[in-house]
Amino acid sequence: MKQNILVVGSDNVVGSRIVNTLQTSDWATAVPLQQASDLSTYKLEDVTGIVNCTMGGPAAILASAQRLFETVKNDDDRTRIVHLSSMTVYGSVNRKVDENAHLLADLGPYGAAHIRAEEIVNGHLNTVTLRPGCEYGPGCPQWSVKLARLLQAHRLGDLGIKGDGLCNLIYIDDLVNAVLTALRLPDLGGERFNLSIPSPPTWNEYLISFGIALGAVPVRRITVRQLKLETRLYALPLKLAEIVTRQLKIGATHPPPAITPSFLMLCGQRIQLDSSKAERLLSLQWTSLAEGLKNSAAAIFENSLVDSKHL
Amino acid sequence: MILDARDFPDGHSLTSDICVVGAGAAGISLALELANTQFSVLVLESGGLKPEQETQNLYAGTVVDERLHSLPDRYRQRRFGGTTTIWGGRCMPFDAIDFEARDYVQHSGWPINLDALTSFYPKANQLCEAGQFAYTSTSAFNKPLRPMIKGFRSLNFSTDTLERFSCPTDFGARYGNRLETAQNVRILLHANATSLDLDKDGHQLNSVAVTTLPGRRLNVRAHQFVLANGGLEVARLMLASRGVHANGIGNHHDVLGRYYMCHIAGTVGALTIYGPLDSVWNGYDISDEGVYCRRRIALNSTTQREYHLANFVARLHHPRITDPAHKNSILSSLYLAKFLIPYEYGKRLHGDERADLKTWLKHIRNLSMGPFDAAKFAWHMLRDRRLADRKFPSIIIKSKANLYSVDFHAEQEPNPHSRVTLDHSVDALGMPRLKIDWRYSKTDVHTVSKSLELLATDIAQSGTGKLAYDPANLEYEMTRYGAYGGHHIGTARMGTNPTSSVVDSNCRVHGIENLHIASAAVFPTSSQANPTLTIIALTLRLAQRLKNMLLNT
Numbered sequence: 107m108k109q110n111i112l113v114v115g116s117d118n119v120v121g122s123r124i125v126n127t128l129q130t131s132d133w134a135t136a137v138p139l140q141q142a143s144d145l146s147t148y149k150l151e152d153v154t155g156i157v158n159c160t161m162g163g164p165a166a167i168l169a170s171a172q173r174l175f176e177t178v179k180n181d182d183d184r185t186r187i188v189h190l191s192s193m194t195v196y197g198s199v200n201r202k203v204d205e206n207a208h209l210l211a212d213l214g215p216y217g218a219a220h221i222r223a224e225e226i227v228n229g230h231l232n233t234v235t236l237r238p239g240c241e242y243g244p245g246c247p248q249w250s251v252k253l254a255r256l257l258q259a260h261r262l263g264d265l266g267i268k269g270d271g272l273c274n275l276i277y278i279d280d281l282v283n284a285v286l287t288a289l290r291l292p293d294l295g296g297e298r299f300n301l302s303i304p305s306p307p308t309w310n311e312y313l314i315s316f317g318i319a320l321g322a323v324p325v326r327r328i329t330v331r332q333l334k335l336e337t338r339l340y341a342l343p344l345k346l347a348e349i350v351t352r353q354l355k356i357g358a359t360h361p362p363p364a365i366t367p368s369f370l371m372l373c374g375q376r377i378q379l380d381s382s383k384a385e386r387l388l389s390l391q392w393t394s395l396a397e398g399l400k401n402s403a404a405a406i407f408e409n410s411l412v413d414s415k416h417l
Numbered sequence: 418m419i420l421d422a423r424d425f426p427d428g429h430s431l432t433s434d435i436c437v438v439g440a441g442a443a444g445i446s447l448a449l450e451l452a453n454t455q456f457s458v459l460v461l462e463s464g465g466l467k468p469e470q471e472t473q474n475l476y477a478g479t480v481v482d483e484r485l486h487s488l489p490d491r492y493r494q495r496r497f498g499g500t501t502t503i504w505g506g507r508c509m510p511f512d513a514i515d516f517e518a519r520d521y522v523q524h525s526g527w528p529i530n531l532d533a534l535t536s537f538y539p540k541a542n543q544l545c546e547a548g549q550f551a552y553t554s555t556s557a558f559n560k561p562l563r564p565m566i567k568g569f570r571s572l573n574f575s576t577d578t579l580e581r582f583s584c585p586t587d588f589g590a591r592y593g594n595r596l597e598t599a600q601n602v603r604i605l606l607h608a609n610a611t612s613l614d615l616d617k618d619g620h621q622l623n624s625v626a627v628t629t630l631p632g633r634r635l636n637v638r639a640h641q642f643v644l645a646n647g648g649l650e651v652a653r654l655m656l657a658s659r660g661v662h663a664n665g666i667g668n669h670h671d672v673l674g675r676y677y678m679c680h681i682a683g684t685v686g687a688l689t690i691y692g693p694l695d696s697v698w699n700g701y702d703i704s705d706e707g708v709y710c711r712r713r714i715a716l717n718s719t720t721q722r723e724y725h726l727a728n729f730v731a732r733l734h735h736p737r738i739t740d741p742a743h744k745n746s747i748l749s750s751l752y753l754a755k756f757l758i759p760y761e762y763g764k765r766l767h768g769d770e771r772a773d774l775k776t777w778l779k780h781i782r783n784l785s786m787g788p789f790d791a792a793k794f795a796w797h798m799l800r801d802r803r804l805a806d807r808k809f810p811s812i813i814i815k816s817k818a819n820l821y822s823v824d825f826h827a828e829q830e831p832n833p834h835s836r837v838t839l840d841h842s843v844d845a846l847g848m849p850r851l852k853i854d855w856r857y858s859k860t861d862v863h864t865v866s867k868s869l870e871l872l873a874t875d876i877a878q879s880g881t882g883k884l885a886y887d888p889a890n891l892e893y894e895m896t897r898y899g900a901y902g903g904h905h906i907g908t909a910r911m912g913t914n915p916t917s918s919v920v921d922s923n924c925r926v927h928g929i930e931n932l933h934i935a936s937a938a939v940f941p942t943s944s945q946a947n948p949t950l951t952i953i954a955l956t957l958r959l960a961q962r963l964k965n966m967l968l969n970t
C-alpha cells in the first residue's frame with residue numbers, strides 16, 4: 107500500500123516538485139498542503155511522513171514549525187518529519203561547517219527563526235532536518251530566476267571582491283532526492299544534514315557562468331560603487347514595489363528585483379557547507395554545476411523569464 | 418588574521434609551519450593556496466596596507482647606467498599586494514619553446530617543461546581574474562573574430578594567440594579579506610625580513626630575522642620558508658645573509674644575482690595597412706566573461722629555430738606620442754597631459770625627453786584640430802578605465818589613415834654579466850642596497866632586427882601593407898627606454914646543476930632543505946611573455962609540493 111506523505115508549503119517550487127515526484131513514485135501518495143494550518147484537516151493515523159518546506163518570513167517559518175509540532179506531539183514519534191531549514195542557521199561564519207557547528211543567530215530575524223524552528227520541530231524525535239544552501243535550477247525563484255533577471259539586465263555580473271564568498275548551491279532535483287530519502291530511511295530521527303555541492307564555486311564564478319549560460323554576455327564587472335548604489339539607494343524602493351505588486355496581485359507587471367544588502371553580504375561570505383554526511387547517509391549524488399546551469403538557463407528561455415509570474 | 422609587527426615587543430619570537438616572505442603576486446597566491454589547510458602560515462610583509470614613503474625607500478639603490486635601467490625603487494611597490502598595486506595586468510603563459518635548451522640562446526633551458534605548469538595555469542589565470550585559460554582566439558571565442566590585418570598570411574608569425582587582461586587585480590585589496598578570514602594564515606605587516614639565519618652546517622634555515630622601521634627585531638621560526646619578495650629583492654636578501662656562507666645563501670658558485678633579465682621592448686616603424694579602415698583591427702575583443710583580450714603577432718617556434726631567434730611578439734601600436742608629426746589630437750592630448758600619468762606608464766609613452774616650445778605648440782595645434790575626438794577619448798578613459806573596476810587596459814587609437822607602429826616585446830638572452838650585486842651603502846634597516854648592472858646581448862639585437870625584417874617581408878608579400886623602419890637605428894630604438902620595467906627575472910635561476918643555478922626544479926635552494934623561492938628570480942629564461950601569470954603558476958606548483966612535504970613529515 108502506498109504511504110501518505112503530507113507536504114506543507116506545496117505551493118512553492120520545492121514543495122510542488124516534491125509533490126510531483128512523490129505522485130509519480132510507486133511508494134507514496136503526496137497530500138499537498140499550502141500551509142501548516144491545513145494540517146488539522148488530516149487524520150494523522152493515515153500519514154507516515156510530513157515534509158515541511160514552508161518558505162516566507164520569520165513569522166511564517168515559526169508558525170509553521172509550531173503548528174507541525176502541535177500536530178505530531180502525541181504520536182509517539184511515529185511520523186517521520188522532514189524539516190527544511192536553511193544554512194542561515196550558521197550565521198555569518200567564514201569557514202567550513204559541518205552539522206555539529208555552533209548555530210549563530212547573527213544574520214537577523216530570518217536566521218534566528220530558522221534556528222528556533224529547528225528546535226521546535228526537533229521536539230519530535232523522528233525529525234530529519236535538512237539545511238540546504240542556495241536552491242537553484244528550473245523555476246527556483248531566488249537563486250535562478252531572480253538572478254537571471256539581474257544578469258540579463260547587467261545589474262549583476264562579476265562582483266570582484268564582493269562576490270568572493272562561496273556559493274553553496276544545491277540543485278533542486280538533488281534537494282528533492284534528499285527529502286525523499288530522508289522520508290524513507292529508518293533510524294535517521296534527530297539527524298541534521300547540510301546540503302550543498304562539494305567544492306562550491308565562488309559567487310563570482312556562479313554569476314559569470316550563469317550569465318554566460320544565459321547569453322547575457324559579456325558579463326559585466328560591477329563596480330563597488332554601483333553595488334553601493336544598488337543596496338543603499340535602489341534596494342528599498344524596489345523591495346517595496348515588489349511587496350506592493352505581490353499584495354495587489356498585479357500578475358503581469360514585475361518591478362525589477364532588488365539587490366539587497368543581505369544578498370550582497372551572502373555573496374562575500376566564505377562559508378562552506380560540509381555535506382559529506384548527506385553523501386554518506388543519504389547516498390546523495392550531486393548534479394554537476396554545468397548540468398544544473400544548463401537546465402536552469404533552458405528553463406529561463408522556455409518561460410521567457412522576464413515576465414515570469416513566479417516573481 | 419592581519420597583524421602588525423610593530424605591535425610586538427622587541428625580541429619576540431613567532432613560529433609557524435610555513436613562513437612566506439613577501440605579500441605580492443607570489444606571496445599572496447601561495448598563502449591563498451595554503452589557506453584552510455592544517456598547516457599554519459605566516460606571511461611577512463614589509464609594507465602596510467597603504468603606500469608609505471619610508472618603506473618604499475628601502476627599495477632604493479643604484480644602477481650602473483640609468484639610461485639602461487631605471488632606479489630600483491621604481492617599477493616596484495613595497496607594500497601589501499606588492500607591485501600588483503600598480504601592474505598592467507597583461508597575462509599570457511609561456512610557450513613550450515621557452516623551456517627548451519636552445520643552442521642559439523646561451524644559457525637557455527629549464528629543468529622542467531611546459532607540462533609541469535599546465536595544470537596550474539588555469540588557477541593562476543583565475544587568481545588574476547583573467548577568465549578562462551584560453552589563449553588563442555579560436556579557443557577563447559565561439560565566433561570568428563575580425564582579422565587583425567585582413568589578408569595577412571605568414572609562415573613565420575601567428576595572429577591567433579591572445580593576451581588576456583587582469584582587472585588589473587591588486588592582489589592585496591582583492592584577496593586580503595580571504596586571507597584575513599582563513600583560520601591558519603597570519604599576515605604580519607611592517608615586517609622586513611633582514612636576514613636568513615642558517616644552522617651551523619648551513620643546510621637548514623633556522624629562522625628569519627625581522628626588523629620593523631622603528632628598529633624593533635623579531636624572529637620567525639618555521640619548518641619551511643619561501644622567499645616571495647620579488648625578483649630583485651630575493652637576490653638581495655640572500656646575498657646579504659652572510660652569517661654562515663660568506664657569499665650569501667645559495668651562492669657557493671657565484672650564480673646568485675647574475676643572469677638578470679627584463680624584456681627587450683620598443684616601438685618602431687611606420688606600418689601602413691592597405692585597403693579600407695576595416696581591414697585592420699588593433700583593439701580589444703571582450704570575452705564572454707567580460708575579459709579584455711588582444712591578439713598579437715607572435716613569432717612561430719619553427720622560425721625561431723630556423724633563424725636562431727629568441728621569442729618575440731609584436732602588436733599594432735599608435736605612432737610615437739612625442740612626435741607631433743602624427744597629427745593626432747588624442748595622442749597630442751596625451752602628450753600635453755603627461756604630468757597626470759604615473760612615471761611607470763609615462764616613461765614609454767612620452768619618455769624623459771624634454772620638448773622645446775615648438776613641439777609643444779605643434780601638439781597644441783593637433784589638439785585644436787580634433788578637440789571632439791580628444792574629448793570623446795577622455796570620456797572613454799574616464800568611464801572605461803578610471804571609474805571601471807575592470808579597466809580598459811591601454812590606449813588604443815584607430816588610425817584614420819591605417820597608419821600604425823609596431824610595438825614589440827622580446828625575450829632577452831640570459832647573460833651572466835647582467836647582474837645585481839650589493840652596494841656599499843645600506844638602507845634604514847642596515848641592509849646593503851642593491852646595485853643593478855643590466856646588460857643586453859648581440860642575440861637580443863639579432864632577435865629584434867631579424868624578427869622585424871621577417872615581419873616587414875611577410876606584410877609586403879601578403880600585399881596587405883608596408884612596414885618601414887630604419888634598421889640602422891634599431892638598437893637605439895630597442896634600448897631607448899632601457900630594460901622593460903617591472904619584469905625582474907633570472908637572479909636565482911632554476912637548474913639541476915648547483916654550479917650553474919640557485920634553485921632546483923622544485924624551486925628549492927640547492928643545498929638548503931627548507932628554503933624555497935617563489936618569484937621570477939627562478940626563471941632561467943624570460944620568454945616573450947610578461948612574467949606574472951607564470952610566477953603564480955610556479956607558486957601554485959610550489960604550494961602543492963610544500964603541502965605534500967609537510968604531510969610526509
Ligand SMILES: Cc1cc2nc3c(=O)[nH]c(=O)nc-3n(C[C@H](O)[C@H](O)[C@H](O)COP(=O)(O)OP(=O)(O)OC[C@H]3O[C@@H](n4cnc5c(N)ncnc54)[C@H](O)[C@@H]3O)c2cc1C
Nearest residue numbers: 439441442443463495496499500505506507610903947949
Ligand atoms: C608598471 C608595471 C606594470 C606591470 N605590468 C605587468 C603586466 O602587465 N603583466 C605582468 O605579467 N607583469 C606586469 N608587471 C610585473 C608584475 O607587477 C610583477 O611580475 C609581480 O608583481 C611580481 O610579483 P612578486 O610577488 O614576485 O613581487 P611583488 O609583487 O613585487 O611583491 C613582493 C612583495 O615582497 C615585499 N617585500 C620585499 N622585500 C621584503 C622584505 N625584505 N621583507 C618582507 N617583505 C618584503 C614587498 O613589499 C612586496 O609586497 C608590471 C610591473 C610594473 C611595475
